[in-house]
Each structure stands twice: as structure tokens, then as C-alpha cells.
Amino acid sequence: MKRLIVILTFLISVNSCNENPIEVKSENRSPVIFSLTVFPEVIGPSDSAIIICNAMDPDGDTLVFDWITDARVKLKGAFADNSWLFHTYENSRIFYPTQYVNIPVDTPWVQCFARDVKGKSTSGMVRFIVRQDGGEVNTMKIKK
Numbered sequence: 001m002k003r004l005i006v007i008l009t010f011l012i013s014v015n016s017c018n019e020n021p022i023e024v025k026s027e028n029r030s031p032v033i034f035s036l037t038v039f040p041e042v043i044g045p046s047d048s049a050i051i052i053c054n055a056m057d058p059d060g061d062t063l064v065f066d067w068i069t070d071a072r073v074k075l076k077g078a079f080a081d082n083s084w085l086f087h088t089y090e091n092s093r094i095f096y097p098t099q100y101v102n103i104p105v106d107t108p109w110v111q112c113f114a115r116d117v118k119g120k121s122t123s124g125m126v127r128f129i130v131r132q133d134g135g136e137v138n139t140m141k142i143k144k
Contacts, residue, residue, distance in 0.1 A: 028059060028061075028119070031058075031063055031120065032055060032057075032122065033054070033114055033123070033124045035053075035124075036051065036052075036053050036054075036124040036125070036126045037051065037052050037054070037126070038051045038127075039052075040128075041129060042129045042130075043130055044097075044130070044132070045130065048096050049073075049094070050094050051067075051092060051093055053091045053112040053124065054091070055114035057114075061117055062089070063089070063116060064089060064116075065090065065093075065113070065114055065115075066086070066113040066115065066121075067086045067087075067110065067111075068112075069095065069108060069110045069111070071098065072097070072098055072108035073095040073096060073097055073110065073130070074095065074096050075094075076093065076094040076095070093110075095108075095110060097130045104131065104132050104133070106129070107128070108130060109126065110127075110128075111125045
């Protein structure tokens with residue numbers, strides 16, 4: 001019995017010596033945005049566009065997406081008093097032109113911040129075209 005206690009004590013002490021008393025913490029890395037895509041790129045005053053943020057966190061952390069706009073478009077699901085800002089776990093949002101934009105062609109911007117739950121973030125910005133006539137963008141052709 002004494003021999004068994006000695007052997008168990010020895011094994012426990014050897015096992016505890018293998019543990020590293022200094023815990024090494026890896027540094028939290030910023031998320032990466034691979035693309036920020038808008039579809040369609042041209043909309044009319046009563047249309048909508050979807051923007052998709054293709055992002056990932058190199059540490060595998062959960063991402064939160066903060067969507068910000070210049071107030072010439074509004075975010076679906078945002079409150080009326082701050083329709084230019086929205087926080088979500090979803091990597092896509094739908095945007096609508098605001099009613100007070102009254103110029104023939106406008107190019108509002110949308111910025112997306114992808115942030116991890118540990119405080120690191122990165123951002124990307126995209127622009128799209130709002131045409132009051134809802135038509136396609138005409139490109140100038142140069143004649144020779």
C-alpha cells in the first residue's frame with residue numbers, strides 16, 4: 001500500500017512538472033475584409049441595393065458588423081432617428097435611397113466595420129449610383 005502511494009505521488013508530481021506555469025497568450029489580430037460588394041450598382045429612387053461584406057477573423061472570433069452611411073441612403077431595419085447606423089451579426093444589409101435626395105444622379109457611400117468581440121476592427125467603403133430616372137448609367141463614346 002505504501003508503495004502504491006509513493007508511485008501515485010511520484011506520477012502526480014511528474015505530471016504537474018510538465019505544465020507550463022507561464023501562460024502564453026496570443027495577440028488578437030484584426031479581422032480581414034476580402035470584399036465589399038454592392039448589387040445592383042445603379043438603382044432608382046424606389047429601388048434597393050444589397051451590400052455584402054465578405055470578412056473573416058484570423059483568430060476565429062465572432063464578428064459584429066457596423067454599417068454606417070452618409071444619410072443619403074437608409075438601412076433596412078434601422079431606427080428612423082438613426083437610419084444611417086446599424087449593428088448586426090449579419091454580413092449583409094439592404095439600403096434604400098432617402099426621399100430628400102433630389103438631384104439627377106447621386107453617389108452615396110456605405111462603410112462597413114467588421115469587428116471582433118475583443119476590440120479589433122477593420123473597415124471598407126463602397127459607393128453606388130442612385131439615378132432619379134431609374135435608368136442605366138450612360139457611358140460616353142468617343143468618336144474618331
